[in-house]
Amino acid sequence: MPILHPIFVIIFLFLAFGSYWEIFRLQKKQSVFVWIAGILIVIAVGFRLNAGADYPVYKMLFSGFAMYTTYGDVLDKALFRPNTEQIEWIFVLINKLVFDFGFPFYIVTFIMALITVSLKFTAIYKNVAFPTLALLFYFMPIMFFEDSGQMRQGIGIAFCIASFKFIKDRNLSMFLLCMYIALGFHKTSVAFLPAYWLVKIPMNSKRIFWVLVIALLCSPLELYRFGGGLFSSISPDDLSGAYTGYLDDRYYGTEVETGLNDIVKLFFIGILIKYDKKGCENVLWYEYMRNLAVFGLALFYFFRSNEIFAVRLPGAYMFFMTMFCMSNLVYAVREKTRQILYIGFMSYLVAMFFYFGKGNGDRGGFTSDRYTNALW
Structure with a gap:
C-alpha cells in the first residue's frame, strides 16, 4: 500500500505528539512546536520537485511568464487596466523576478511556501488555544491540496486568514489591503470580502442549524446563476469572467459527489452546534470565528x-x-468531553493519513517511492 514519504510521516508524528503534550500535559500552547513544524513543512513543500496536482502546469508557466510577459503587463494587471494576462499579477511577478535572476523553479515554490506557512501559522498561534492540533488539521490534508497543489489559492487564503487580525481590530483599510494582495494571487479571494461584516451577525445554535438547512434547500435551485449579471457589473472583467466561465464548466460545473467529505462535515457541524455556547463562553473571539465557519458551510x-x-x-x-473552531472547542470543553473530542479528531486524522496516502497522495507524487526534494 502506498504511504507518504518519511518527511511527511515525521511531521505527522511530531504534530500528533505535540498536540497530546499541549492539551493533556502542559494544557497551554508552546511556540516551539509551531516553529519546528513550520520549518519542516516549508522544507517539504518549498523544495519539492514534481509533486502536487498543479506542479507541472506551474513549472511550464514559469518560463512562459518571463518570455511572454513584461513588467508593464504586470502593472496593468495590478491596476485593473485592460490587459491580456490571465494569471494573477503578484504570482506572475514572483515567477518573473525569480526567472530573471536566474534561479530555478523550486525557488518560486519555496517563496510561496515561506509566505503562506508564515501567515497561516502566525494566525493560528495567535487565535487558537491549542495550535498544534490546529496544525495537524492543516497538515492532513489541506497542506497537500492548497499549498502543495493549488498554490495560488493557498497563498490567497493565507492573506485572508491574516486579515482576521484587522477584522478583530475593525481596521477596514488594512483589511481591504489584505484582500487586494490576496486577489493578486487568486481570484477566489474575493469571496472573503464580506467577512469583515459577517462576524457581527448575532448567531446561536438554532440559527446555525437553519442557515445551513436553507442553504442546502437552495442548492438544487441554482440561484447563483442569477448573480452572474450583478457580479459582472460590480467587479473587474477578469473576476466576472472567471465566475461566468465556471457556471457550466465541462469538468467542474457538475454537482459535488456525496461521500466521505459529507460525513466529516456533518460530524463537524454537530460539534459546532452542540458546543457553540461553550465556545462563546471560553474562547476569545470565538463568535467571529464561528460566523466565518458557518458562512463557509453555507x-x-x-x-x-x-x-x-x-x-x-x-x-x-x-x-x-x-483549524480555528474545532481546535478551540477542544479547549472550551473540559475533562471527559475534551478526551472524547480529541480521540475522535485523532482517529479521523490517522484514517485520513492512510486514506490520503493511497489516493491523492500517491497520484500527487508525495509517497515514499515518488517524492523528491531539491535538498536531497
Missing part, C-alpha cells in the same frame, strides 16, 4: 450543484471551521 451547500464553486469559494472560511 457557501458549500448553496453552491453544491457546482463543484468548482462549492470547493473553491468557501476555502478561506472553511479554514476557520477546522
Whole structure:
C-alpha cells in the first residue's frame, strides 16, 4: 500500500505528539512546536520537485511568464487596466523576478511556501488555544491540496486568514489591503470580502442549524446563476469572467459527489452546534470565528450543484471551521468531553493519513517511492 514519504510521516508524528503534550500535559500552547513544524513543512513543500496536482502546469508557466510577459503587463494587471494576462499579477511577478535572476523553479515554490506557512501559522498561534492540533488539521490534508497543489489559492487564503487580525481590530483599510494582495494571487479571494461584516451577525445554535438547512434547500435551485449579471457589473472583467466561465464548466460545473467529505462535515457541524455556547463562553473571539465557519458551510451547500464553486469559494472560511473552531472547542470543553473530542479528531486524522496516502497522495507524487526534494 502506498504511504507518504518519511518527511511527511515525521511531521505527522511530531504534530500528533505535540498536540497530546499541549492539551493533556502542559494544557497551554508552546511556540516551539509551531516553529519546528513550520520549518519542516516549508522544507517539504518549498523544495519539492514534481509533486502536487498543479506542479507541472506551474513549472511550464514559469518560463512562459518571463518570455511572454513584461513588467508593464504586470502593472496593468495590478491596476485593473485592460490587459491580456490571465494569471494573477503578484504570482506572475514572483515567477518573473525569480526567472530573471536566474534561479530555478523550486525557488518560486519555496517563496510561496515561506509566505503562506508564515501567515497561516502566525494566525493560528495567535487565535487558537491549542495550535498544534490546529496544525495537524492543516497538515492532513489541506497542506497537500492548497499549498502543495493549488498554490495560488493557498497563498490567497493565507492573506485572508491574516486579515482576521484587522477584522478583530475593525481596521477596514488594512483589511481591504489584505484582500487586494490576496486577489493578486487568486481570484477566489474575493469571496472573503464580506467577512469583515459577517462576524457581527448575532448567531446561536438554532440559527446555525437553519442557515445551513436553507442553504442546502437552495442548492438544487441554482440561484447563483442569477448573480452572474450583478457580479459582472460590480467587479473587474477578469473576476466576472472567471465566475461566468465556471457556471457550466465541462469538468467542474457538475454537482459535488456525496461521500466521505459529507460525513466529516456533518460530524463537524454537530460539534459546532452542540458546543457553540461553550465556545462563546471560553474562547476569545470565538463568535467571529464561528460566523466565518458557518458562512463557509453555507457557501458549500448553496453552491453544491457546482463543484468548482462549492470547493473553491468557501476555502478561506472553511479554514476557520477546522483549524480555528474545532481546535478551540477542544479547549472550551473540559475533562471527559475534551478526551472524547480529541480521540475522535485523532482517529479521523490517522484514517485520513492512510486514506490520503493511497489516493491523492500517491497520484500527487508525495509517497515514499515518488517524492523528491531539491535538498536531497
